[in-house]
Every structure is written in structure tokens, then in C-alpha cells.
Amino acid sequence: MEVQSVLEPEEFERTLAARDLTRAQELLARASTGDVVDELDRLQASESAVAFRLLPKDRALEVFELLDPASQGDLVRVLRTDETAAVFEPMDPDDRVTLLDELPAGIATRLMSGLSDDERLLTTTVLGYPKRSIGRQMSPEVAVVHGEQDVATALAHVRDVVDDSETIYTICVTDNTRRLLGVVSLRDLISAAPTTLVAELISPADTADATEPAEDAARRCAERRHLALPVVDSEERLVGILTVDDALRIIEEAESEDLARQGGAEPLRRHYLSTPIIRIVRSRVVWLLVLAIGASLTVQVLEVFEETIGKLVVLSVFIPLLIGTGGNTGNQAATTVTRALALGEVRPRDAMKVLGRELATGATLGLVMGSLGFAITSLIYDVGIGSVIGLTLLVMCALAATVGGLMPLLAKAVRADPAVFSNPFISTFVDATGLVVYFLIAKLILGI
Incomplete structure (x- = not known):
């Protein structure tokens, strides 16, 4: 048995670019499957296809099933029809559907037409559920037994x-x-006497409705430590199953999307190095435009209080400090509540509790920051300026924490993604409102 070695991306890509295919094939043969998958995900589609064709048939199937769906779609576009059929047919129905979602209708239809009648029916069943529902992510291939069977018969089946x-x-x-009565573990079947009826071993089943959001079902499966979660239709008939490994994958993808949106970008659906520049631009430009429009509110506020700034120019020096502190406070609150939502620790109906906690937290933080700001500013300028800065920090921290904590709950209540109402949006909102608070306090205390 040949010892596996680490596949060095730079060496392999140089070898592939030089079209030294014999050497490239040797490197792939010695590499682990994980390294091969990572490398194909990194490559552009044309180069990935060249490398993929160097793999033996059995290993090619294994590697293809482990690729990112976007990378699978890129490969299918450049492989020959017989090559795509060879990797599409052995896939599980739920994996086929994920791949079909990445492909143009013409290619998807061609692949579906090449399936056997039974496999086409299974795949079509999964395709019939709404996108982002658990029905679209489940496997319809379930091991099923009946309560009136004895253990020996059930194990044979x-x-x-x-x-x-x-x-x-x-x-x-x-x-x-096919109405679900419950579940039984393989361990219980093996441990029981052969003549024991399956009905005596049944445990109540925690289930997912086929149309419920995939992320909700996946989190329930993971949090309750199920090895698998049966999926049923509206009449409690069994239609599929969600395994814990698929549940963890769904959660990971959802968290990756949330992380991208918290940074003001749409998530990339493929490996960064193999993503075309234009796709990266598209994933960011919409949010940049939205945030730029939001930032124009700050400009409008500055114009409204231009006369106030003109009377005491020193006020403008503290603007970056104040809006930065407010934005950071709001982002901290939003991140904390978004995480609590994801873990099921809070729900939209807990809005008043969250409001109270974040208001108290923000006010306490504001008291600390405001006291520090008052002391330092009073020493450098005067007590009047120090009072403005100290009081503004107190109000801004309380306001920002409250807004940051409530925004994710509002998003959840209207069935939007809480990550959309995250850091960039909250920063823009707090910037504008914080400046209004700042200049109103300055006018009140300094009489300008």
C-alpha cells in the first residue's frame, strides 16, 4: 500500500500548468482524498477538469461527492456528457438536488433524463420541496420497519x-x-431477543416538517444530539431523514452566510481562489451601495448642525470617537443577540426582556465610558466640553446597545435574516442618530 503524502498546492499547480500529466497523476495518487478535494476546489473549472480526469473512476466518484456544490457545478459544465452521467447517477438524491440548483436548466434536464426511473422519482420528490426547507436537504432513502414485525424479521430487512x-x-x-409511529435504534434491535416485536422497542420520535426551514431542523437535530431526525409531511407520513452530519453541514453553511453578511457582503458559494472577480464584486457592491446611501444620513445631519459646529469647531474633533463608540456598542449587542437567536436562547417574544437587559448594559457601559470621557476632556478643554462628551457617551451607548439588541429580533419577527440587520446597518443607523444626540446635548449645555 502506497504511503500518502501531503499535496503541495504550489507544486501541483505548477505541474498541471506545465501539462506534466504523468507527474500530476502521481501527486494525486499519493495525496489524501481531503487534499485532492481542497485542491480541486481551489482550481479554476478548466484546470479542475484536467485534474479530475487524472483520477481513477472509483476515486473520482468519492472526490466529486465531497466537492463544494459550486465546484461540482463548474466541473459538470466542462466535462463530457458521459463523464457527468458517471458521477451524477451514484449520488444520493439530496446531493443531486444541491448540484442541480447550481446548474442551468438545460444541463439539469439532461442529467435528470439519464437517471433510472426510480432514482429520477426520488430526486424529483426532493426537488418538489421549497428551497431552504429541510425537505430539500433530507435524504428520502430511509430504513423502515413495521411495529408488528419481530426483531429477526426487522434485522433481515x-x-x-x-x-x-x-x-x-x-x-x-x-x-x-408510512405514518410514523416512532424510531428504534440499531443497538436496541441487536440487543433484543429475535422473537421480540419491534412495537415493544419503539421510542417516541422527534420529527421535522418537510417544509420547515432547514436551519431550524438542523439546529434541533444537533442540539438534542440525535443521530438522525425523521422528516414527515403534513399528515405525519415519513418522507425522509436528516442525519447529524448533514445537520452540521447545514449549520456551518448558515453560520458562514451570517458571518459574510455581518461584514456587509453576500456569501461566496465557492472556494475564494476559484471565485471569478466579477462574482466577488457582485457579492459586495449591493451592500456597499446600501451603506453609502445610509451614510448620506450622517452628511445630512452635519449639514443641519453646520452652524453649531461653526460656533465651536472643537465639537467636530470628537465626532469619530463618539460615532465609533456608538457603532461598536451596537455591534456588540447585535452579535450577542444574533448568537442567542441562533442557539434558541431568545425569541422575538422576548423583545421586552432583551430591551431591558441591553438598555441596562448600554447605560452601564455608557456610565463607564462617559465618566472617563468627562474626566479627560475636562482636563484638556473645560468642564462644559467634558460634560457634553460624557453625557453624549452615556446616551449613545444606551441607545446603541438597545437598537443593536432589538434589530435581530425584529428581523426574525418579519422572517428576514438577522445577519442583514447586523454590524454595517447598525453602525450607519447609530452614526446618524448619535450625531443628532451629540449636537442637541451640545446646544443644551453650551447654549450655542
Whole structure:
């Protein structure tokens, strides 16, 4: 057995660019499957196809199933029809659907037409559920037994379907109409006497509705430590199953999307180095335009208080400090509440509790920051300026924390993504309102 070695991206890419295919094939043969997947995800589609064709058939299937869906789609676009059919047919139905979502309708139709009738029916069933629903992410290939069967019969059936089932560690128990009665673990079946009825071993099943958001079902599966979560339709009939590895993948993808949106960009759906520049631009430009429009509010506020600034120019010196502190306070609150939402620790109905906690937190932070600002500014300028800065920091921290804490709850209540109402949006909002507070306090205390 040949010892695996680390695939060095720079060496492999130089070898591939020089079209030394024999050497490239040797490097791939010695590399781990994970390294090969990472490298194909990095490459542009044309180069990825060259490398993919150097893999033996069995390994090519394994590598293809582990690629990012976007990378799979890129490969399918450049591979020959027979090559795409060879990797598409062995895929699980839910993985096929994920790939089809990345492809133009013409290519998707061609791939579907090449499937057997049974596989096409399974894939079409998954395709029929709404995007981002758990029905679209589940596997319809489920190991099913019946309550009236004895353990020996049930185990024999499980052995027959093991190759066609997504998992056999959690086995669903249904009646003759596929209505879910509960679940039984493989461990319980193996441990029981052969003549024991399956009905005696059934445990209540935690289920997911096929149309509910995939992220909600995935988090429930992970948080309750299920190996798998049965998926049912509106009449409690079993339609599929979500395994814990798929649940963790869904959660990881959702958190990656949230992280990107917190930075004011749409998430990239492929490896950064293989993403065309124009796609990166598109993922960022919309948010930059939205934030630029929002920032114009700050300009309008400065114009309104131009006379106030003119009477005491020193006020303008503190603007970056004040809006920066307010924005950071709001972002901290938004991040904390968004995380709590994701973990199920708070819900929109907890808005008043969150408001109270964030108002108290912001006021306490403002008291600390304001006291420090008052002391330093009074020493450098005078007590009047120090009072303005200290009081403004107190009000801005309280306001920013409250707004930052409530925005994710508002987003959740209207079925929007809480990450959209995150750092950039809150910073822009707090900048404008904070400046209004600042200049009003200055006019009140300094009489200008």
C-alpha cells in the first residue's frame, strides 16, 4: 500500500500548468482524498477538469461527492456528457438536488433524463420541496420497519436495504400507510431477543416538517444530539431523514452566510481562489451601495448642525470617537443577540426582556465610558466640553446597545435574516442618530 503524502498546492499547480500529466497523476495518487478535494476546489473549472480526469473512476466518484456544490457545478459544465452521467447517477438524491440548483436548466434536464426511473422519482420528490426547507436537504432513502414485525424479521430487512439507506443507526417505524409511529435504534434491535416485536422497542420520535426551514431542523437535530431526525409531511407520513452530519453541514453553511453578511457582503458559494472577480464584486457592491446611501444620513445631519459646529469647531474633533463608540456598542449587542437567536436562547417574544437587559448594559457601559470621557476632556478643554462628551457617551451607548439588541429580533419577527440587520446597518443607523444626540446635548449645555 502506497504511503500518502501531503499535496503541495504550489507544486501541483505548477505541474498541471506545465501539462506534466504523468507527474500530476502521481501527486494525486499519493495525496489524501481531503487534499485532492481542497485542491480541486481551489482550481479554476478548466484546470479542475484536467485534474479530475487524472483520477481513477472509483476515486473520482468519492472526490466529486465531497466537492463544494459550486465546484461540482463548474466541473459538470466542462466535462463530457458521459463523464457527468458517471458521477451524477451514484449520488444520493439530496446531493443531486444541491448540484442541480447550481446548474442551468438545460444541463439539469439532461442529467435528470439519464437517471433510472426510480432514482429520477426520488430526486424529483426532493426537488418538489421549497428551497431552504429541510425537505430539500433530507435524504428520502430511509430504513423502515413495521411495529408488528419481530426483531429477526426487522434485522433481515435492514440487512437487505443497508446499501440503499442514508443511515441504519436510527430506524424509522411506520404503519402500512408510512405514518410514523416512532424510531428504534440499531443497538436496541441487536440487543433484543429475535422473537421480540419491534412495537415493544419503539421510542417516541422527534420529527421535522418537510417544509420547515432547514436551519431550524438542523439546529434541533444537533442540539438534542440525535443521530438522525425523521422528516414527515403534513399528515405525519415519513418522507425522509436528516442525519447529524448533514445537520452540521447545514449549520456551518448558515453560520458562514451570517458571518459574510455581518461584514456587509453576500456569501461566496465557492472556494475564494476559484471565485471569478466579477462574482466577488457582485457579492459586495449591493451592500456597499446600501451603506453609502445610509451614510448620506450622517452628511445630512452635519449639514443641519453646520452652524453649531461653526460656533465651536472643537465639537467636530470628537465626532469619530463618539460615532465609533456608538457603532461598536451596537455591534456588540447585535452579535450577542444574533448568537442567542441562533442557539434558541431568545425569541422575538422576548423583545421586552432583551430591551431591558441591553438598555441596562448600554447605560452601564455608557456610565463607564462617559465618566472617563468627562474626566479627560475636562482636563484638556473645560468642564462644559467634558460634560457634553460624557453625557453624549452615556446616551449613545444606551441607545446603541438597545437598537443593536432589538434589530435581530425584529428581523426574525418579519422572517428576514438577522445577519442583514447586523454590524454595517447598525453602525450607519447609530452614526446618524448619535450625531443628532451629540449636537442637541451640545446646544443644551453650551447654549450655542
